[in-house]
Amino acid sequence: MMVRRLEVRDLHCQAREQSAAKLARDHLGISLFGAEVVQLFWLKAEAEQRIEDGTLESWAKQVFADPILQEYEFAAAKEFRSPAGINLQPSYVAEIRYLPGVTDNVGRTATEALSLVSDFARDHHVHVYTGKAVYFFGELSFADAERVAYECLANPVIEEIKVMDWKEYYTGKRFEFQKAPEVILPDEARVGIISLDQDGKSLERISKEQCWALTLSEIETIRNHYQDPAVKETREKYGLTADPTDVEMEVFAQTWSEHCKHKIFAAEIDYTETDEASWPEEIYPRFGAFTVKSLFKSFIKKTTDDTKAARNIPWLVSVFSDNAGIVRFDEKIDLCIKVETHNSPSAIDPYGGALTGIVGVNRDILGCGMGARPIANTDVFCFAPPDWPGDGEERELPDGLKHPRRIFDGVHLGVEDGGNKSGIPTVNGAFAFHRDFAGKPLVFCGTIGVLPHTLPSGLSTASKGQQPGDVIVMAGGRIGKDGIHGATFSSMELNENAPATVVQIGDPITQKRLADFLLEARDRELFSSVTDNGAGGLSSSVGEMALGTNGARLDITNAPVKYPGLQPFELVVSESQERMTFSVPKQKLDAFLALAKRRGVEASALGEFTDSGMLEIVYREKTVALLDLHFLHEGLPAMILKARWEGPRETPSWSTFPKLASVSPTEINSRAFLEKSLYTLLARWNIRSKESWVRRYDHEVQAATLVKPFVGSEAHGPGDSAVVWLKPHGGGEKAGVTISCGLQPKLSRYDAYVMAQHALDEAVRNAVCVGADPEQIALIDNFCWPDPLPGEKNPDAQHKLAQLVRANRGLYDLALQYGAPFVSGKDSMKNDFIGRNRFGKEVKISVPPTVLVTAMGKVHDVAKTVTSDFKKSGDLVFLLGKNTRHMGGSELEETVLLPKDIVLRSPPPVLGKENFSLYKKVHQAIQVGLLRSCHDCSEGGVIVALAESAMGGKLGVNVELEKLEKELADYQGTLAEYLFHETPGRFVVSIAADKLEQFSQHFADTPLVRFGEVSAQDILRVTRHGLVIIDAPLAQLEQAWRGAAE
Amino acid sequence: MKAKVLVLTGDGINCERETARAFELAGAEAKILHINDLLSAPKTLHSYQAFALPGGFSFGDDLGSGQVLALKLQSLLGAELKEYVARKNPVIGICNGFQALTKLGLLPEPFAPRTMALAKNDSGSFLDRWVHLTAEEKSICIWTKGLSSLTLPIRHGEGKVTLLAGEEEIIHRKLIANGQIPLRYTEEVNGSFGRIAGVCDPLGLVFGLMPHPEAAISNLQHPQSSSLQNRDAPGVGLQIFENCVKYIEGR
Known part of the structure; x- marks a missing residue:
């Protein structure tokens, strides 16, 4: 018995009230009398060392079970004790635990806790894995028990689920023959060589198989580069083949992904529009035909340049050049803000996707300038209505899609854990509901951070200062297979075979330690630059930082791993969470590593920044990638695209809408109609109070949230915008900042120009409501679009691209009138789902083109809000x-x-x-x-x-x-x-x-x-x-x- | 000389800065110290006249809120903490700090077998809202002196005071008799036994509470701030920290 199993049961379980039972009743209509969750732990010592009963029992008492609240069991079955209020034995049990390699936060903590209290655990590296057994009470069929397990309790993408007859399970040998969910990989590193000398079809096939998401013309660009004699010569010197290695192709794929490179926003676009007169021009403005060289430069950045020039704005410190935009709203501190999306992962694993979205954008702030302290989160969600499809309508939802309510519940819990456990208040948010979000939900996560103007030595915190010779240090979590291909995956449409390796689960505590350490190291000036490891992993973080010195030599031999056996390319592109990359001057390396150790943060030196013009990656003393930095970052030619606007257009419906009742011209002014409409509207998803969900987010940790999400005499009224006090963050006595947002996806079917303007106006108006100065508002744009690139399955790409152009134009026109600059932004361009409905017919669900505008406004006096x-x-x-x-x-x-x-x-x-x-x-x-x-x-x-x-x-x-x-x-x-x-x-x-x-x-x-x-x-x-x-x-x-x- | 207060941080504690600010506003000198720094030099504890365990999510609440923080403190600071409490130094645990003090066995009675725990809220989920509280005027607690009713924010998922099964009434009566229940909610918020919101040791020096007084040190933080007459006056939570400073100064 090498793997021991320990069970912990609550003494006070309110089985009737367990969420499992509630969910089954409310959502599946399965009458479950009650449910009980038993925590499961599997303990394994290294080298087949046996954990004796006595040892296990002492750990159970000391570490795993609270004597007032819980009891434990690790040997034979005891007489079953029914929970309070239930005089029954369970009928079925669902045993659930994470699949090998999926982040197990409780397991990680338990492992650490054991090492604190036990020499044996420390010496024999006892590792803990966790899971749960859910007991079902009441009469139900096995099939229903399985439905509850699969549809309410667990996610087969990341969890192993076993549903069993309870009696057999309980009286069986469940404490014996246990296995731990370890990852076991052959420890055999291989670097593949990829010949690009193949026909187009084969190259496209490889691109798809490898999840590169590179187009044929992009691969051809790479091929031409490799055929350059100068490139060949250099490669020979380093002992590399003329053909690229798999590591190199992966780095290209990440760096050139739509997710990282924003190719559509950089494309050259020929825009034309209809000259039909039927669309009123005062609503849908006409622009004629024109060519845009880059949407980003021509509209978003131009908004900032033009407003800055027109209004002579002095408070823009750093825009569009870093992980987040930095503004000066206070004489003592700077603020930075970033909003990201995490749509694809949230579609597959709503909990992990949303959690990772939050801790991910927190890292953007931690990696902004020389490192900022996160002070507030904002979260905006676009979902299909959670109560749809209802009973009898289940067949409306295509195969492979989760029910909207599951996505909602999962995302909600992810935000709760992500924000609360990080100690960052979730001060603002919004929900928008529309059926077309059933294919991909939109999950926007934003964070605001605070930077002192300067470091103790007087250096500005806004700019990074890596130098050739500085050491590359990765700190925080370890690398695993989780999150491989996140960047390229999100640059493709979703289908029912999406791989599980793209899913990560964030670990807020590892990240909190990392964040605390980072800020301390910043104030001690122990590093010269920092950025986060997000999409693309080390390939992106080191690749981008290398631009600052014009080169890097990354040695991944000693990169810390969660388990052995990762391939070099995996080490380079894995997006395993909670990691930051630092550049550390050599003379400070010892102090940096010592502080990290003292703070319980793992940090590893992985090569150095150079001025060679190359990104060189080394593994076990061999060069496995040699990439010309200039080509890597500038070699991708701009796409040339066409956009055509034909006026408002309904998107084809993929679901059946109920018929609306009509109201006659006489009825419309009647008391009955007006009263009924008022109540109906108040209860609609887009309007109803979200308080019962939002109160589960900590919105006032850090004690600076002055105007909270709910206001009024009993704090049930809707707040228009949050107000965060800057004094507790080092700002002026009365200084504050508003965080608000606006979005109106439902208007896209008319005109994305109007949709984008409504979003911007709403964000600004909300800020003004509470007391922000409209002349001091910074904006953040987030575009989430259905694929606007032409393709076999995308006949209306030109229309969607035209909507994108018009949305950009809409933002530019209105932002200029408001004199408000954009300081940061992000786009996500492949928000489509292609699958089959339950009648076997192919359906495509595209999100309505959506612009989210977030506004951060200056409040001069927080006592006047x-x-x-x-x-x-x-x-x-x-x-x-x-x-x-x-x-x-x-x-x-x-x-x-x-x-x-x-x-x-x-x-x-x-x-x-x-x-x-x-x-x-x-x-x-x-x-x-x-x-x-x-x-x-x-x-x-x-x-x-x-x-x-x-x-x-x-x-x-x-x-x-x-x-x-x-x-x-x-x-x-x-x-x-x-x-x-x-x-x-x-x-x-x-x-x-x-x-x-x-x-x-x-x-x-x-x-x-x-x-x-x-x-x-x-x-x-x-x-x-x-x-x-x-x-x-x-x-x-x-x-x-x-x-x-x- | 100002009273010196040690405010613990690290491993997921996240209210250390506002807790330190509250003590400073109350007239103390607050030092935020990382748990690993304290544990590597445990004697440091004795150079402070009060010890605060702030709110947060130490170790992610994994294995139960406060559990692993308590284990870590017990194994590396246990002896010093015992001495510290025996020397009648005031100790406060707020929210996650309260949970840790309970798991450490310092509440409700130091060095006695455990009789109390903080379980999951009846609702099963985390809750952020402001609640009305009554302070027991006859309590022995030095931290709540002079307070009678107050409004403070709660932000927790595991705040339900649960007493040893079968002996709830006896323990409760004993706590009342000793003046060890300085704070109760005026309404049902998490299923806490007797609506208990805060508990102190028999000497009134070790104090644990679920609400966050450090987030109510200015009326600006009050949810109805825009309707208050004096919006930037000190908040009611500040007095808890002032009481501590007063006690130290009076020693």
């Missing part, structure tokens, strides 16, 4: 901003068929100039204390905004429409349009009655409507000459808005 909730009865309520009759893309439009002739089906345009002048006014009003509340008017229109402010403040609101007769007459539309349209650029604000005059003067030239009054009655009431139009008690509103999410 405002929240969205009504504060006092008698306060006057105003709507600021211009109304329109555009109903396109509104939530109301998605719930009923509106009468054809009385509504505008196009989305409302964003009026940048008017909005910006209003935003400045709102800001001034907040600065002088004119506003008691301020809320962004968005999904669901003004009536939903009123309801939210009322619920937040636990106060009612009275609207007497007869006082609005003039506005309504001017408006010309129906009351439904007036109340539910979602035109951007509007706010619902409340003021103290005695401030009316001052308020009216301040907003004299602004479109505004005096809407009503805050009341002490718990009712949202709209009347017209005493006739009730809407009468909605707060309790009922809350039931719709919050109740549904519980």
